[in-house]
Amino acid sequence: MKNLFWLLFFAAVNAWGDFYQAPLLDAKWQVKTAKLACQLTHHIPNSGRAVFIHEAGEPLRFQLVLENENSVTEASVKVSPAPWQHDGGGGRLFPVSAVEKQGLVGQRLSVQGQTAEIMLAGLVKGRFPKFIYHSQRSDLVDESRVLVSSVRFQEVYGRFQSCRLKLPPFGLKDFQGLRFYFHKHQAHLPTRLHRILPNLAAYLTALGKGQVVIVDPAAGVNGKEGRQWFQKRWQKIRQALKSSGLPKKRLVANSQSKAKAKPKIQIEILGPEGLQLYHYGRRQRGLTPVQKKRLYFLARYVKEFFPGRLVVHGHSDSARWRSEHQSRRLSRQWAERVRDYLVSLGVEKARIAIKAWGSRKRVASNRSKTGQAKNRRVWVEFVEKPALPTRYSQASFRTY
Template sequence: MAILSKLLLLFVLIPVEGVAKTYTADLSNSQWYLSASIFECSLTHPIPRYGKGVFYHEAGEKLTFYLNANANPMKTGKAALVIEAPQWRPGNNVQSLGYVPVSESSKPIVVGRTKARNMMEGLMDGMTPTFTRRSWYNDESIRVRVSSVNFPDFYNDYLNCVASLLPVNFRQVERTKVLFKVDKAELTEDDRKILEKVVIYLKADNTVTSIVIDGHTDSSGRRIYNRRLSKERSEVVRTYFIENGIPEEMITTRYHGERYPVAKNNSKKNKAKNRRTTVRLERGTRMASSSSSNASPEG
């Protein structure tokens, strides 16, 4: 009974050829293109008359696959995703990967890491990942197939690219926060690990031209004491960057005492949030160094 149910499910998911409009590259025009850098890796597959399919892995993120449609013919909802034999190698070996959301956008389908990995494994085996969904304009089914032809030629180079990716991307280090213990301006081992990732990124991306470091305290203590403590907190982060090879002229340090809390200083938990130094990376403009500022800091 279970086998019969699975067969009926696959019958529903995979329309009989001729009642579905299919977008696919054939043997003669199936191509893959690799784009590789330390910031991102992508494998792009043009799909004639539809658009393209892309395996995309950004530094610090997980692998995804997405369809980029010139004009999305699928109705919003859920599309069935299966791994099946290609048109030129008919067979009954079909693996269902379940359903994936279809949105109304230029990237109507985005597939997460697990299913994307299954798709890659299927392509390496010469199989064809296929998306099936009702069209938005009539009852016709739309099928989008990802061809395995020429995929293995680029796969190893893609894996080498992924192995060379930075551990983080710009969004993940653009705003970084280090928290401090009461009356302390010392970096812990965990703090150093956080800042190490920022250093790694800074050395790789020459579009980052300035670093703004803002020191803060909670409301405990006198204002003059807090201002001095916030300066020490910003300076300890600045020193870490310089000792790890970041040019001193890129760095601006500012210290604000208790003036800019991110939470009310009415509990131990909230005060812990305010005992912080924030690091902001900026692209495109080099800032002059200064020891303090009256401008309201971010973070």
């Protein structure tokens, strides 16, 4: 009987595990405020600290940072009555959304969004959030509990909430993966980009560091015309950010993108200039790597931005040993190569028509090799919605 008593006793101890909380008369909360982040911290002896973090553009996070624990396998949190109140079973248990490493020997248990707001509201009402976590040690699973005190919480809550209300509604994640397309020969900024730039300037100004990098993803393959239009658009963006208060040195183009300032916010801008014309050599049998890369960006532009159709115009020179019929067939073959590669990149074949001109529409004299090289070309025309012009009706969507 005596042995059974001790067996049950130790089983109960192992089931309960450790319990931590700050002394009721010595509970403290510390608040830190900045333009882009607010933090509220409560230290818990022998355990770690409980932290509320609210960053601009992000949901509220509530974390328990365990300083000497690295074997937590699962955890939950709930709002409990204060220790001097009767616990009638406590509130709802919320699963912890993340268990992460903290340094070499610690772990961080986190909840965010609505769950974090519920924990904060509980503290405002004088209740105590309670973390419950299980640790794997050898063959045993221990349960530990950490109580977060609301004693003296009201002394700092007002400052924390005031800081939260001043946070901008946008954060770093709102400026990640920015990509904007322009119509052909469009210099003015797209509406969405025009709206984002003042917010971006305000964010980086408040942060006090970081750079904006304007990138032409097709640089190196879109030729002189592509470079010229990139420069025009880059200058427009530069003026908009400068007028919003961002210093000129914190804005760079892709040629300067090796700058080390962080965070580095990248904005891709792409227009069709330099992506429509493809010359081919007299003995060339397939697309070159540069031409394929250029077509990749053309396909991306068409799939993600341009809603209309394409007409691929094939042209050839008028070599003396080649009949006009052969010239037309050659021009058709090259137009088909371009079309087929666009289709392989995901452009719908039904959106692409082919027009084979042979040598009829030369842009230079065929009397010289230079002129012939200019005439051997494929030109991709953009045809806007709602419908193709009469000469590109559905009936003419064939090769000839």
